[in-house]
Amino acid sequence: MLGVSKTSSLGPNQERWKRVRHVVLDMDGTIYLGGRLFAETLPFLATLEELGISWDFLTNNNSKSRADYVESLGLMGIVVKAEQVVISTDACVATLRGDFPEVRKIFVLGTSGMKKDLEDAGFEVVAEDGCDGVVVGYDTSLNYHHLCRAAYWIGQGKPYLATHPDLVCPTEMETILPDCGAICTLLEAATGRKPDRVSGKPNPAILETILDRRGLDAGEVMMVGDRIYTDMRMAREAGVLGVLTLTGEATREEFIDPASTPDLIINDLGELEALLRSSRSTPL
Numbered sequence: 001m002l003g004v005s006k007t008s009s010l011g012p013n014q015e016r017w018k019r020v021r022h023v024v025l026d027m028d029g030t031i032y033l034g035g036r037l038f039a040e041t042l043p044f045l046a047t048l049e050e051l052g053i054s055w056d057f058l059t060n061n062n063s064k065s066r067a068d069y070v071e072s073l074g075l076m077g078i079v080v081k082a083e084q085v086v087i088s089t090d091a092c093v094a095t096l097r098g099d100f101p102e103v104r105k106i107f108v109l110g111t112s113g114m115k116k117d118l119e120d121a122g123f124e125v126v127a128e129d130g131c132d133g134v135v136v137g138y139d140t141s142l143n144y145h146h147l148c149r150a151a152y153w154i155g156q157g158k159p160y161l162a163t164h165p166d167l168v169c170p171t172e173m174e175t176i177l178p179d180c181g182a183i184c185t186l187l188e189a190a191t192g193r194k195p196d197r198v199s200g201k202p203n204p205a206i207l208e209t210i211l212d213r214r215g216l217d218a219g220e221v222m223m224v225g226d227r228i229y230t231d232m233r234m235a236r237e238a239g240v241l242g243v244l245t246l247t248g249e250a251t252r253e254e255f256i257d258p259a260s261t262p263d264l265i266i267n268d269l270g271e272l273e274a275l276l277r278s279s280r281s282t283p284l
């Protein structure tokens, strides 16, 4: 693997590790796979609590709403506040507010959960009438009529935003799940337009939103995820520690380009738990 050796200690990052006050965790492939929670996850979160380290969950998958995630995590035994669940929709909201303040009425290709999160953020989600802009997410309820309407408004030159770039959603089932990026590719073929903005990982803006909200600087934050080209690339670009777990998509043998190199590779969260404990017990 390029530029990274098998790591069993914190090495030269020791001082940075001592400064970590907040951990941002990817979900699928990091704390669970499919619907199965990893055995290491609950002890890891308990240790964060004990060490006084806060955490958020961060996902590009906006086929579920924030409330859906709070509920499904709760069923797995993870008690989480709504504000600890950060979804690509949140990054899109920040982009709308910052770069497209005139957009209030939006036409959405997304699930009812995603629409609810946009409405909770103060936007009016329109069904058929005129809109100020179009937002595309991971629409597992996609239908042809909605696709045609989205294409029409995009063709009319309205601001057009994608919540995240993923072409497919990972699955262990014998199927392929076309995601937001694939829907945007279809719309590009039909309209000749790419999205004006693409939020979500690996765009570091979503991580910066978390830093702003919590009043943290990049040196106090660690990102843990299983995808090199999203989780690790974003960590690198935002200047936070990047920890790659091998419980999901990435393998040790995978080629890593220098823009996405993790600071540490772990086999699972149990290994990270032990390293965090040791970093706290070593004197400065």
Ligand SMILES: [Mg+2]
Pocket: 026, 027, 028, 029, 030, 225, 226, 227, 248
């Ligand atoms: Mg993942």
